[in-house]
Amino acid sequence: MLIRNVGIPKFVGGEGGYVDVRAGRRIEAIGALEPLGGEAVLEGHRAALLPGLHDHHIHLFGLAAARESVDCGPDVPLDEVVSKLRSAPGDRVRGINYHESLAGELTAEAIDAWVSDRPVRIQHRSGIVWYLNTAALIEVNADSADQPGIERGDDGRPNGRLFRMDGWLGEQLARVPPDLGAVSADLARHGVTGVTDATHTNDAAQARVFAARVANGELLQRVRLMSGPPLAGKHAGLTAGEHKIMLDEYRLPELPALVRRIRQAHEDEGRGVAIHCVTRIELLVALAALRETGASRADRLEHASIVPAECIAEISDLGLTVVSQPSLVFTRGDRYRADVDEAELEDLYRAASLLAGGVPFAGSSDAPYGDADPWLSASAAVNRQTSSGAVFGADERVSPETAVCGYLGRPDDPGGARRQIQVGELADLCLLDRSWRDASADLGKVGVRLTVRDGEVLHRHDAD
Known part of the structure; x- marks a missing residue:
């Protein structure tokens, strides 16, 4: 050509x-x-x-499933959300993007008041919690399941809240992963030729599913696959990525256990780690563990949503790459301004200050939790404007060249040479x-x- x-x-x-x-x-x-x-x-x-362009943090099957889900986001009026849940096609209903500002912390009883004639599950916009109505709890046999992520009421029965239970839910529902053709074509339309799927439940079985989607032409992009356990065997069309570690403030691991896991990734698996940290506490725990193990140049901080100024030098000294999602400034900035403690607002989704401090920095979407359009992301990194037009963290603005370069790093070194x-x-x-x-x-x-x-x-x- x-x-x-x-x-x-x-x-x-x-x-x-x-x-x-x-x-x-x-x-x-x-x-x-x-x-x-x-x-x-x-x-x-x-x-x-x-x-x-390469999207350095995305969830492909989650993005595909989101296209078939009801948007329960806080910017949608409650009566409209309820109407869409009730009129959604299918034997079961899936909702996404829920925030408690819409109707508080959901329970099975609360969702039953909206829809009770078929299973409904709604995901919190953080990705941490699934809310299930009674029919959905029965469908997955939650009452008899011995799973720590299933929250129970005083009566010992599930109240409808399931924490970090994506893999288990998938097994119970025996769901077939959705088609990736439309998602892949849309990414290509934006100039994306490669992706890193950062889903923490990825394993060898899921790698085989991805490989099949590459082989049949459904998935067009180069694919780097993070996982927990190593991806045993070879998977045509895929590259094995980092060892993904989820840190959730409500259930943080003991520091020695986290240190052992990082060392296992470094020494036994020969992989860097990609540590999910969105709160200040999660970041501090990640840094403490990496300080003890010694960081690899291949190690990454995923999101690093809140970075206190005093942590920037340590992140740089450890040689860690921050993989961030500038589009969230646009799509969620107004909600952050309402919800996040004022003292932490200036620490939220840093960019310019990280680069000035010598921290390798890369852009990504985190779709479906963020917008998959890399040009929206790059624009948000330059303008730092929310969807209402308010400026959010003006000192963190970067140049257009720097914003686009966030998508031009090599998949195995996203913050390195473009x-x-x-x-x-x-x-x-x-x-x-x-x-x-x-x-x-x-x-x-x-x-x-x-x-x-x-x-x-x-x-x-x-x-x-």
């Missing part, structure tokens, strides 16, 4: 002016090029050509619908004309 008349921005290896790029599986030539016989030619119209448009690099490419000068003026309006992985077209939208 020959892509003619494109601009390669300097931050990804460009030298100014407009060039042609020949792409096979790798970039074969850059310059003033003539088409080869039978070669496909695409006119670039002086638009910007970037490396394909991939470049150079001869010999993999032909994972993203052609915008405008010049970089125009794109950088408003990243939120950027469209993608062409997405290429390994020289194969994943998405194409021809200009009028």
Whole structure:
């Protein structure tokens, strides 16, 4: 394939002016090029050509399932949520994005008042809690289950709240993972050529499911798969990722146990760890454990939603990469301003201060908990505006180049050197619908004309 008349921005290896790029599986030539016989030619119209974007933290099957779920978010009126739950098709109903500001802490009895004739389960927007109505509790045999994540009332019976029970719920419901075709195509439409699935319940069985979806052409992107246990065996189309560790403030592990787990990942598995930490306490526990074990350059902090200023130097000294979700500033910023303690607001979803402190930093979506559109994420990193237009953490703004570079790190080193448009690099490419000068003026309006992985077209939208 020959892509003619494109601009390669300097931050990804460009030298100014407009060039042609020949792409096979790798970039074969850059310059003033003539088409080869039978070669496909695409006119670039002086638009910007970037490396394909990589979403460094996403939950693919969760994102696909979210498309078939009822949005129970706090910005949706309660009567509308109830109406949608009641009218949802199917033998069972799945809701997402719930926040207690809508109707308080849910119980089975509360959901029964909305829908009682079929099983309903609603996920809290944090991903920690599932709320089940009585029919759903019966469906999964919660009453007889010996599971610590099932909360029980004074009578000893399940009250409808299940904590971190995604894997168990899936087993009880014998659910078939949803189709990934639409999700993958949508990511390609945004220029995404690779993803890191950060779901903590991933295991060898789930890896086989992912591999099958790659093999049948349903999943178009390169896939790096985090997991708890190592992914035994080889899985075509997948790369094994970090050892995922979930820290939840309500059930923190003893520090010695956490230290042993990190050492096991480092020494026995030869993997870095990716530690989920969204609260100040979770971050401090993660840093204490990594301080004792000694951090690997492959270790990551997922989210690092709240980072006190005094922790930045230690994160840098340990060599940890922070993988953040700037889009949450836009989608949840107004709720954070209402809910988060004022003393912690300036510590929320840092970016510029981490980079200034020498912390490797990468962007991601955390979809379905965040928006999967990388251009929304990059725009939020630049503008730091909430959906209402309020500015949230102006001192944490970064440049458009830095914001996009958050998606250009290599999958195994997301905060390291950014991939470049150079001869010999993999032909994972993203052609915008405008010049970089125009794109950088408003990243939120950027469209993608062409997405290429390994020289194969994943998405194409021809200009009028």
